[in-house]
Amino acid sequence: MSLSPADAESIGGYALERRLGSGGMGVVYLGRSASGRQVAVKVVHAQYALDEEFRTRFRQEVAAARRVSGAFTAPVVDADPDAELPWMATLYVQGRTLAEVVTRDGPLVGQDLRKLALGLVEALRDIHRAGVVHRDLKPSNVLMAEDGPRVIDFGISRAVDNEVLTVTGRLIGTPPFMSPEQFAAPRDVTGASDVFSLGSLLVYAATGNRPFNGGSPYTTGFQVMYEAPALDGVQEPLRSIVERCLDKDPAARPELAELHRMLRALPATAAPTAPGAADPTMTPGATDRAGSLHRATPPHAAPRRAAARRTGETHNSRTGHGRRGRRILVSLAAAMAVTGLIITAVKWGPHRLTASEPPTASDSAGPSAPELPAGWQPWRASLSVAVKGEPVDDLAYGCVPDAAALYCAGTGFTVAKIDAATGRVLWRYGTSPQTSRPVGVRNGLVYVYEKPPDAIYENATYLTRRLVALDADTRQRRWSHLVSDDRPAYLFSRGVLAMSKDAKKFVAYDEAGRELWTAPAQASAGNTCIPGVLDGAPYGLCTPDDPARGSVSLLRLDPADGTRHEIATLPAGTQPLGVVGGRTLLLVPQDVEYVSDSGEDEPYKQLLSVDPRSGAVQRIPLPATTRGSANLIGGVVYFVRPNGTVTAVRAANGKRLWQKSTDGENLSAPVASRTYGDLYFINRYGRLLALDRDTGAPKWHTTALDNPGGSVEDTTPSVLLVDDAIVAVAGNTAFSVRPDRPTARPSPATAG
Structure with a gap:
């Protein structure tokens, strides 16, 4: 990069x-x-x-890293x-992390596994000889270099002869790879703790699965301390070795010298896959285990604002509710004390509003000249004007398109109308302390959120926002209604769906602002609900107050009168994706409570296909280690990881179609080209990327913007199409290029 x-x-x-x-x-x-x-x-x-x-x-x-020196x-x-x-x-060490290798290439076998195991033992020997306990040995802290593994990141290690840094109310480590004593007495851990972590890491390397994998850090910690590890797929002699490493009693674990002797007996050739083991042939490229990306820190944590909120997420520090910028996350539970993780609940992304998909280039005779708005030229526009103080929400810059215009959020105004051909700002509306992307535009009306212009962060979070309809030509306010502060609104076939200001009712309004109907936000699973729209029809998802407990109720709301039909009861944490073949497609996470620091790298275990009439549920297993932000396009789910890895999975059967490790981190959700059959992404610095939709092969990429603005670390990038013109937002800058000449971009000085 x-x-x-x-x-x-x-x-x-x-x-x-x-x-x-x-x-x-x-x-x-x-x-x-x-x-x-x-x-x-x-x-x-x-x-x-x-x-x-x-x-x-x-x-x-x-200090700890200086004390350690070894091969x-x-x-x-x-x-x-x-x-x-x-x-x-x-x-500098060239190599991908073990986590990236297993995710992309599948579990290690034969000589690769033996080389890893012996190298890690020798690394721990050097670390312990220096009087240091690593305390966070995990897959993202192991680099896979050509000449053997490298252990990195001593950020939470301790020197044996010094007092460990006290961090009140936190656990120091990563629960699935921690030892029992790290939970019970973190100040008293010895080198035997690293041996336990090594056992867990080797299970992961050999199978792609963790030996302790509860639904939350608490459950995982309980398993580590009291339950036997899950060793399905671990073959002998490795199985007997890791069983000793994972003994609950530190004194019963093998010393490193003995462990080294045992690991030398591992076979140098691959054995047949054991029942229940992850299949290393599911992912292409298994022979190329050495990469070019070096990470001295794990790739999971995104930069945070001063209010300690996630990138692209609005977080209410008193309630724990929030919205993730790209997918409009609604957090339905309080922040957890353990390791600073947050319990997250169901998500309903703006890209999941419709099941209709554009045809790909492979469906036609071949690429043609792009269709562009009349008078189009490359352009660039700022989404920021001078404003005093900080916005109350995290920066959720982004646009929604009309036939010839874009309606975009920004700092210092509620919404701006931008000409899609030239980038000229036609009007701005309001002085708003928030930067929430508009809800949508239809029939000459632009639907936006609005808060009082004189609000400040300490109290504005509790001022219920308004849903406002503006005239797209004149920016005149047509109507407004108070709605829930932390539930999104969506356009559906007959109007707009929102939640009442107390979040106890679904409410629908027509284009004139008249109330069409209300429906109680209630279901058998619980009464904490969010609205959503799938293929033009209104839905709801309801959970208990703690979404990690119990299940999720999927509600279908009658568009005419709001009558509720509870069509299915689903596992906790289930997230809607869209509609495929007339059936609702949802995604089930592997861990309900345990999410990555960036909030965009969760692992998933299966898809659910639900008949919206009968409620019949089809369960579709996903390939092992499927993770990332999920996006449904044309019957394929694209998982985008923060490290730039993109995985395509067929929605009908869960088959992995392809997986590509790109050189762009923190990518946006993809958008599919009608003409070229490509997927377009943008990263937070304005670098565009095109991948072939069928194979994942890179088509082209651009350089970053020369100056996307001062908010790039705090915003979630986005990309959309107006005809075939690419419109992207990075930082507080929107710009447009044509897909066949993506490098032709105006400078800020020449932008319209």
Whole structure:
């Protein structure tokens, strides 16, 4: 990933060449010393540099990493933990993480598995000899280099002869790979704790599954402490070895020297797949296990705003409710204390409003010249005007299209109308402290959210917002109604569907603003409900107050009078995707409560296809390690991971069609081209990417915007099509290019 305009050119005398990744602690760059040596430079995010507790942890990481030097660790070559932006440089190692290898290529077998196991034991030997306990040995902290694995990230390690940093109310580690003593007595862990984690990691490497995999960190912790590990698919002799490593009693686990002798007996050739094991042939490319991406920090944590909210998500710190920008997340439970995770509930994304799909290029005679709006030219427009103070919501910039115009959210206004051909701003409406994407546009009306213009963060979160209908030509307000502050509204066949301000009723309005009907937000699973629209019809999903407990009720609401039909009871955490073949398609997560820090990398286990009339449910298993933000397009579900991996799965049978590891992180949801049969994505820095929809093969990509604005780290990018013209939003900038000449883009100075 190339450097952005906001990136420095050098850190500590190391010239920065490109970004390698971004994590919760900071950004990792590929750097080069004056002598030409390549290093991975980790630079702490500015918001953490002001946190003295965080600085203490970073100093501890540097000190621990300096003490460790071996063939299977990435040594520290330089660091300045007291700099304005603390940084650390380690030797650059080419290789993907073990998590990426297993996700893309499937479980390890034969010589690959043996090489990993022995290398990790030797790495732990070097770490323990230095008087350090790693305490967070997990797949994302293991780099798979060509000459063997490298253990990285000593961010929560401790030196045995020093007091561990006390973090009140938190568990230090990653629950599925923690030892029992890390839960029971985290200050007293020894090197035997790393041996336990190694056992869990080897099970994951050999099968693609975790030996402890509860529905929440609490459940997982209970399993680690009291239950036997799940070792299905682990073959002998590895099975007997990991059973000893996973003994609950630290004293009963093997010493590293003994463990090394046992692991040398592992076979160097692959054995037949055991019953219940993940099939390594499900994913192509299993022979290429060495990659080019080096991560000195795990890829899971996205940068956060000062209010500690997720990227693209609006979070109410008192209720725990919020909206994830791309998929409009509705959080229905309080934030958890353990490891800072958040219990999330059902999601209904704006791209899931219809089941109608454009034809792909493979359905026609071949690509033709793109159809563009009359008078179209490449353009660029700012979605920000001067405004005092911070918006009350996270920045959810984005647009909804009409025939010849776009209606876009921005800072300092409620909505702007932009000419789709030239990018000229035709009008702006309102002075709003929020930046919520418009609901939609239909028949000359633009539907938007609005809050009082003089609101401030401390109290605006509790001022119920309004759903407003504006005249698309004159921006005149036609009508408005108070609606729920944290439930989205959607257009459906007869009007607009929302929730009442107390969130106790579904309510539908027609184009004139008249109330069509209301329906109680009640179901057998619970009375915490959100609305949604699938293929033009109104629906609802209802859960208990704690969505991780119990089940989910799927409601079909009669468009004419709102009569409720409870058509199915589904597993907790089930999320709607859309409609395929007249049946409602939903997605079931693997872990209801345990989600990634970025909120966009959850694993999923199956699809559900529900008959909307009879309620009959068909369960469709997903391939192992299917994860990411899910998007349904034309009968295929595309899973997009924060690290740039895109996976295509056929909705009808759960078959993986292809999986590609792109070089673009933090990608938007895809949009499908009518003319070219491609999928288009954009990352948060304005870099566009096109993949072949049928094969995932890269078609083209562009460079990042020269200056997308100061909000790129806080916003979720988006892309849409107006005819064939690509319209993308990154940071607080919207721009448009043609798909056959995507690199032709105007500079800010020449934009219309």
